[in-house]
Amino acid sequence: MNSENKNKSYAVTAATGRRKINFPISGPVWLLAGALWLAGVVSSPAAALIWHGVNYVNNNWDTNAPDQNWQSGATPNFPFNNGDSVTFNNNGFPSTNVNVGGLVQPASMTVDTSVVNYAFTNATGSIIGTGGLFVTGNNTNTLTLATTNSFSGGTTLTNGAILQLNNTTAAGPGPITNYSSTVVLSSAAGSGTFYLPNSLNCIGTNKLNNSGHTGGLKVLTGSGSLAVNSPGQVFDLAGDMTGYGGTLVLSNCTSGVRFNGTTGSSAATFDLGNGTLGLSIRNGATAIALGGLTGAGNGTTLSANSSSAWGATFNIGGNNANTTFAGKIANGSNGSASTTAINKVGTGTLTLSGTNNSYSGTTTVSGGVLAITGLAWPTNSTIIDVATNSVLDVSGLAGSLLTLSSNQTLTGSGTIRGSVNAPTNSTILPGDGVGVLTVSNGTFSSTGALIMELNRTNSTATNDMLKADSITITGGTLTVTNLGPDLHAGDSFKLFSVAIGGSGFATVSLPASNVLNSVQYVWTNRLALDGSVQVLNAISSSPSPTNISYTVAGSQLILNWPSGQGWRLLAQTNSLLTGLTTNWSATGVTTSPFTNTVNPANGTVFYRLTYP
16 A cells, blocks of 8 residues: 555445445555455455364354354365354264354354264354254254254255254244254253244155153144154144144154144144054144044044043044044043034045044034944934035945934934934934935934924925935834924925835824914824825914903003913004004013003004904
């Protein structure tokens, strides 16, 4: 530099990689190979550094200039500065146990464990900033994060990388994206619980290993599979799973898995494996979505609450896949106080092929097909409800025959594929409202109770119907209720698709009259002829004409008329200039007497009786 300028002041801009710092200087300034030297200190652009374990000074990763454990291009023994991008690969051997000294702030981190293990240690060290961590591996070697970190750029694992977390902040607050890799919740975290706070996004085939404590997931997303290995330790699904559409493999969780803070996922498939896994509910959720349910082990169990008196419904099949579950569905550990119910949803087929399904809640088929095979029929389920356009397939039972349990009710407007036998003390309720319950490819026989409804104002189905290839009735009862208006002579209602065989019902109860008992019905029973009943006559029993009588007691007006005959009191209030009109309104009074307080300040009120 020119001697005449050596004592002048200059404004200098120093590049630091992420920002430029402007400051005045005085005294000599030297520019050497693109670096700026100020008072003996070098400030260089952000570097891309490789951890160099052969010519290393020590195993410290810090911002102290003497700890020059890095290589920049072909230059070894290079210092780290905050803002540098760092890579750890096989060049790091033998110094792969990296001591993080103080706060380090890399722009990004890449760790290749395909040849060696790496560990970032130091109880007081921490990786900070907005950078992210990228790890690649070989399904054998591990990157262990033992420091408490706050870097927010997230973590990406690829190619069989294994990431071991020794504390809940090891991966910072950002998401962890798994591309066919493994996350380990380490026993080094100590006893107690280890809930992974990071959102775990699964792509491909992935694993989550837990050991030494009750472990859990907070947020799970993605469409890849995730095999959870938690032998000897309870594992909790403890957060939002609604964004997850892969397969959750839980077979190696020998101490059980709990829904503890989640309502499940209608897109995910839950695979309980072929062992003795128990999947239950720990918190107060009363509806859990299982997009699909599978498991080959007869010792696996799906149940409601594991510790409290809360019942629950599992809505199974939302991902429309065809799955088979060979395990057991049971009430929670509080028995009848934590009742389990299942609801088959979606368009696919759920096949239950296990034994000893002991749950006592409702079995609902809301969509698709629920197939029951072998010994899987839920004998304790109190209500079996098969909705419109849904199928309960019992063709896999012995003889393709469903025999209801005592005190079990079969209802709905869907289809039963196979034959049905309704024994004494069982109940058949065709229709969701008024509708048709169909037994296809089979027969129907009953000694139990059938309850049906009719409504002559319906535009399509005017009555419930039981439809089957053949229907045999031997005793039992038939009860028919009118939900609509008065019936007319000649009204016919086909309750059964074919003429019933057998000895017929022991008792048939048909509507005897309308609500006000003003019309009495006379029926003809044609069940054995064509499955119908018909109103032979509708006899009016209208009461004789009557009048309203009244008395006045002080300021009380008391109206009287014959009670029990169906008369209703109507009222009308108009000005004297208007007089009476046709605008009468019901007072809601059908029982005599009626008392009203007379107030001379009010307008005129007129009363009359109407029938019915």
